[in-house]
Amino acid sequence: MTLRRALILANFEKAAVRELAAELEPWLTERVDEVRLEGDIRGFSAELESLTVAERAALRPDLVVVLGGDGALLGAVRAFADEPVPTLGINLGHVGFLASTPATRWRDTLERVLAGEGVTEERARLEVEWGAEEDRGARAMALNDVVLQRGSHQGMVRASLWVDGVWVTNYRADGLIVATPSGSTAYSLSAGGPILEPNVDALVVTPICSQGLSNRSIVLDAKGELEVRVEGASGLVTLAIDGQAFHTLQRGDRVRLRRHPKPSRLLALPGLDPYRRLRDRLGWGGEHAPGNGPGVS
Amino acid sequence: MTLRRALILANFEKAAVRELAAELEPWLTERVDEVRLEGDIRGFSAELESLTVAERAALRPDLVVVLGGDGALLGAVRAFADEPVPTLGINLGHVGFLASTPATRWRDTLERVLAGEGVTEERARLEVEWGAEEDRGARAMALNDVVLQRGSHQGMVRASLWVDGVWVTNYRADGLIVATPSGSTAYSLSAGGPILEPNVDALVVTPICSQGLSNRSIVLDAKGELEVRVEGASGLVTLAIDGQAFHTLQRGDRVRLRRHPKPSRLLALPGLDPYRRLRDRLGWGGEHAPGNGPGVS
Amino acid sequence: MTLRRALILANFEKAAVRELAAELEPWLTERVDEVRLEGDIRGFSAELESLTVAERAALRPDLVVVLGGDGALLGAVRAFADEPVPTLGINLGHVGFLASTPATRWRDTLERVLAGEGVTEERARLEVEWGAEEDRGARAMALNDVVLQRGSHQGMVRASLWVDGVWVTNYRADGLIVATPSGSTAYSLSAGGPILEPNVDALVVTPICSQGLSNRSIVLDAKGELEVRVEGASGLVTLAIDGQAFHTLQRGDRVRLRRHPKPSRLLALPGLDPYRRLRDRLGWGGEHAPGNGPGVS
Amino acid sequence: MTLRRALILANFEKAAVRELAAELEPWLTERVDEVRLEGDIRGFSAELESLTVAERAALRPDLVVVLGGDGALLGAVRAFADEPVPTLGINLGHVGFLASTPATRWRDTLERVLAGEGVTEERARLEVEWGAEEDRGARAMALNDVVLQRGSHQGMVRASLWVDGVWVTNYRADGLIVATPSGSTAYSLSAGGPILEPNVDALVVTPICSQGLSNRSIVLDAKGELEVRVEGASGLVTLAIDGQAFHTLQRGDRVRLRRHPKPSRLLALPGLDPYRRLRDRLGWGGEHAPGNGPGVS
Numbered sequence A, B, C, D: 001m002t003l004r005r006a007l008i009l010a011n012f013e014k015a016a017v018r019e020l021a022a023e024l025e026p027w028l029t030e031r032v033d034e035v036r037l038e039g040d041i042r043g044f045s046a047e048l049e050s051l052t053v054a055e056r057a058a059l060r061p062d063l064v065v066v067l068g069g070d071g072a073l074l075g076a077v078r079a080f081a082d083e084p085v086p087t088l089g090i091n092l093g094h095v096g097f098l099a100s101t102p103a104t105r106w107r108d109t110l111e112r113v114l115a116g117e118g119v120t121e122e123r124a125r126l127e128v129e130w131g132a133e134e135d136r137g138a139r140a141m142a143l144n145d146v147v148l149q150r151g152s153h154q155g156m157v158r159a160s161l162w163v164d165g166v167w168v169t170n171y172r173a174d175g176l177i178v179a180t181p182s183g184s185t186a187y188s189l190s191a192g193g194p195i196l197e198p199n200v201d202a203l204v205v206t207p208i209c210s211q212g213l214s215n216r217s218i219v220l221d222a223k224g225e226l227e228v229r230v231e232g233a234s235g236l237v238t239l240a241i242d243g244q245a246f247h248t249l250q251r252g253d254r255v256r257l258r259r260h261p262k263p264s265r266l267l268a269l270p271g272l273d274p275y276r277r278l279r280d281r282l283g284w285g286g287e288h289a290p291g292n293g294p295g296v297s
Helices: A016-028 A042-050 A053-059 A068-078 A103-115 A276-282 B017-027 B041-049 B052-059 B070-079 B103-112 B278-281 C015-029 C039-047 C051-061 C070-079 C103-114 C276-282 D013-029 D040-049 D052-058 D070-079 D103-114 D274-284
Strands: A006-009 A036-039 A063-067 A087-091 A120-124 A126-131 A136-143 A143-151 A156-164 A166-173 A177-178 A202-207 A217-222 A226-233 A237-241 A245-249 A254-259 A266-267 B005-010 B034-038 B063-067 B089-090 B117-125 B126-131 B138-143 B147-149 B158-164 B167-174 B175-179 B200-208 B218-221 B228-233 B237-241 B245-249 B254-259 B264-268 C007-008 C034-038 C064-066 C085-090 C121-123 C126-131 C138-142 C147-149 C157-161 C166-173 C175-179 C202-208 C218-220 C226-233 C237-241 C245-249 C252-259 C264-268 D005-010 D034-038 D063-067 D087-091 D120-125 D124-130 D138-142 D145-150 D157-163 D165-175 D175-177 D202-208 D218-221 D226-233 D237-241 D245-251 D254-259 D262-269
Touching: A006 A016, A006 C218, A016 A036, A016 A103, A063 A068, A063 D245, A068 A087, A087 A103, A103 A266, A120 A126, A120 B200, A126 A143, A126 A156, A126 A237, A126 B034, A136 A237, A143 A156, A143 A226, A143 A254, A166 A177, A166 A202, A166 B278, A177 A226, A245 B158, A266 C202, A276 B103, A276 B167, B005 B017, B005 B041, B005 B070, B005 B278, B017 B034, B017 B063, B017 B103, B017 D040, B063 B070, B063 B254, B070 D237, B103 B264, B126 D052, B138 B237, B138 B245, B138 D070, B147 B158, B147 B228, B158 B175, B158 B237, B167 B200, B175 B228, B200 C147, C007 C015, C007 C070, C015 C034, C015 C064, C015 C103, C034 C039, C039 C070, C064 C070, C103 C264, C126 C147, C138 C237, C147 C157, C147 C226, C147 C252, C147 D070, C147 D165, C157 C175, C166 C175, C166 C202, C166 D274, C175 C226, C202 D052, C276 D165, C276 D202, D005 D013, D005 D040, D005 D070, D013 D034, D013 D063, D013 D103, D034 D040, D040 D070, D063 D070, D070 D087, D070 D237, D087 D103, D103 D262, D124 D237, D138 D245, D145 D157, D145 D226, D157 D175, D157 D202, D165 D175, D165 D202, D175 D226
Parallel strands: A006 A036, A006 A063, A063 A087, A087 A266, B005 B034, B005 B063, B063 B089, B089 B264, C007 C034, C007 C064, C064 C085, C085 C264, D005 D034, D005 D063, D063 D087, D087 D262
Antiparallel strands: A120 A266, A126 A136, A126 A254, A143 A177, A143 A237, A156 A166, A156 A226, A177 A202, A202 A217, A226 A254, A237 A245, B117 B264, B126 B138, B126 B254, B147 B175, B147 B237, B158 B167, B158 B228, B175 B200, B200 B218, B228 B254, B237 B245, C121 C264, C126 C138, C126 C252, C147 C175, C147 C237, C157 C166, C157 C226, C175 C202, C202 C218, C226 C252, C237 C245, D120 D262, D124 D138, D124 D254, D145 D175, D145 D237, D157 D165, D157 D226, D175 D202, D202 D218, D226 D254, D237 D245
């Protein structure tokens, strides 16, 4: 991996992040032609969005290093949504599903990455378009999930789900989550959804607090085109992209979702146990502690 | 579809099945060179199993018509497990997930099928091998699911799950279900699993009454090789293949599962609503009755 | 039941409600000394709340008849929260859990009620107080549930649960529902909670989309005093009373809940099948249709 | 508490149990008139059952000390089912819901108990009778649960639930669990049921892998009489009492359940945190680790 340009994205409100950035920046500057450090991920993403595609391409780095948790990484991925940049998430808290490198190992991981020995995990993303029937002008990209949900003072959302133009079912619920495999371990899991391994070529649709009690998740082929129609609501409906960007829908609006042709590319240290994050997240380690080795005590 | 040889499989205990067979057999005999009618699906499958592969191949029809529900179809598919035969399930009760043609429409469906206009749905199957570590002699095929479960007088089963040789997690539960997309709407659904569309290239692993409360289903890429190891049990563990064939496992035994290269081929009338069975099964029709057309009232 | 004064509460936006009110009012006027008809339940409740306790008591009827569904009945019960009035809910849509008399039977039900032959179901209510630690000035009454929930643009709510001053557990979730048996079949059920028979002397606490996956409901003795503390939130937290009145909480606020000494008194026709509403709500009728009589087909 | 006679029940297969018994027996002999030590709980219970009620009463101790986990305690309680004896469960493994005293604290707990300062928790029990319609000869007592379940080679059980002679609903499932509050944290929890605080005067009915997807638990007033009828099954149905004693039911059989007038009396050290066991069992401690004190970090 011959790197000309690296970008460090971090949220400087946390002291630990500032400290890590102060160590990391000079280290990286010695090894890469050009290093840029940004201390406000949201601000930086917003700044990029105001540029033309060509201007944005001109700023495009060869490597993004994110200091923070899964939330910071979701924000960083948004910055270069059109043309994903290999991204390394260095996690300062619990091991994340996206930001998988613990802060204690940033040095050896980056060394391996710069030596071209990093592992690149491709993670499917969702492309979302929404608006009134005729006019679906708005568009965004999600790495984890796209969520339709009622306002907290409002009644149920009524929505219908369509796959490749064919009606699947209706929902009467607090909301509806469409998640990628990456997102299957985030909000969708809390709403009762299954876990999808990152390499499963599928999306999962999970209702939130469905009034119908047979509220099961549906796992759909990622090659299809999904549409969610807002059939009714007592007020406005929020459309949340990766839990970070929010838009407003109203009755009759349609949300079209498909897998984006270009996945995110997440970097990691080779040899990491792919299921450890899962066991940690689920508390499985504690409940079924294996004996010596991976057996069962 | 030029058909030389058709086989009708039916369970003759039910009068309605005998009556339908009495109508269907002469109708088919007029249109196909050779028609064979069997009134005991289990018996016929067992008979086939006692033959050599070559003898079985010699008996292989070009079309199987099954009279009955999903259970009958699962049994029929077992009869020609090595080399699946296009199979039409004619359902005498509720519309099934596998036997999707209602009895009232047998004539036009078969006409279309014989005219080569039937729709063929390919349904992934599981190949299962099991036994002690060194010796995994036993082998079977499943269209819906492979289930490990405790005897009704016994304590929890402890099992571990492995994918491509990597440890995923441990279970302490009544049992464990590995299901194909077809099977995701059967027992796995009752145990809390998600629904997988038939064309999703994945398998789903769902624990039954897990002692650990984070008992979520995991959806795994069907290209992987799964292994379930019986780590402990207070007695014998049952291995159930499609809920019809039963074998016995003991502590230390291993069950290896992979997608079989040849899917089952289920015939259906073209133009059937692919999600109607799902809505019927889930009672979604009733709970969220759409207004006129597929909208929401 | 010697009735001096009856109050009819209805929401006049719906034509069917206006028509029923036009029939019911003269019928009741012939049988009761004084009948008052209000066509705006929310407006009427708000008007009452602005009065003194004595003024409100002076207006107190002997019977309230509500035309509408469960939502209308919840609003009507709020109007006389301090001193519950026997209330008959006449349902114009699906049979409700609270408004249990179908519109087609209003006449014979009211005749029985006026003859003193109506059945009175007592339904436990919750008394809620909330505010900062030292000052818990605000107070309300709920028949169904008290819900804490995050705003739709905000992150998880962190809350702790206490019973009689003893810490039970912490939640990190979209919200938390404390429901009476009446409310156990409403929002709490959608969030995964169990059904509590109306006469069970208990409350049920159910998290909404808990991040912890062992998110089970806890059923607590209604004689205890519950407290929910808002430990953290990324913004304001909404406190919803019966899904109709909304208040705002912030970090550090406490919500104290106890069973109110005076239950609501709901009137019904004698001999109604107490479990029919449940089977209807749950779609159990459809899924397990009993044969002739209450057997199983 | 003036104690004349103490009984120590233990399962001598485990070395740790034998060691603890060897310490405990002489200690107790110095403080109580008569101490009896039994090293085979099942054998001892069976022996008692072969005696007359009078003979059994003559053997009745004033205190039972059980060395083992919840399973051992369930067995010990069965020994004196007619007339419960105050029972102290000393737990050699994880803290149990029933056997709540850790082995490290046996001495101070017994000292307090002998000084009359132990806490006695009353735990509701179920009385079960079953048999054909006219003849319900068989009878047993359960502290945790009564479970009807299908054999592992058999199809669904169809059963109906009745409360005080009124039909509630039908089930088509792997089985049905009727649990006391004590049992709500055992098998019922694994099957998706809620947690009932020990002092809630209720029972909970939870289906196991219900084919109907609206498979929610129902919490019923413990003052009612429940009946479960076996409407159909493809083979024999097992009736399990506290997961330890097994009986056989067939189509048409009825199981009648009511709260037994005499609860079990479990002894414990005063001041134990009543919710710690719950948090441990549910892994809540780990997932929502409180900061200093019971706040939320």
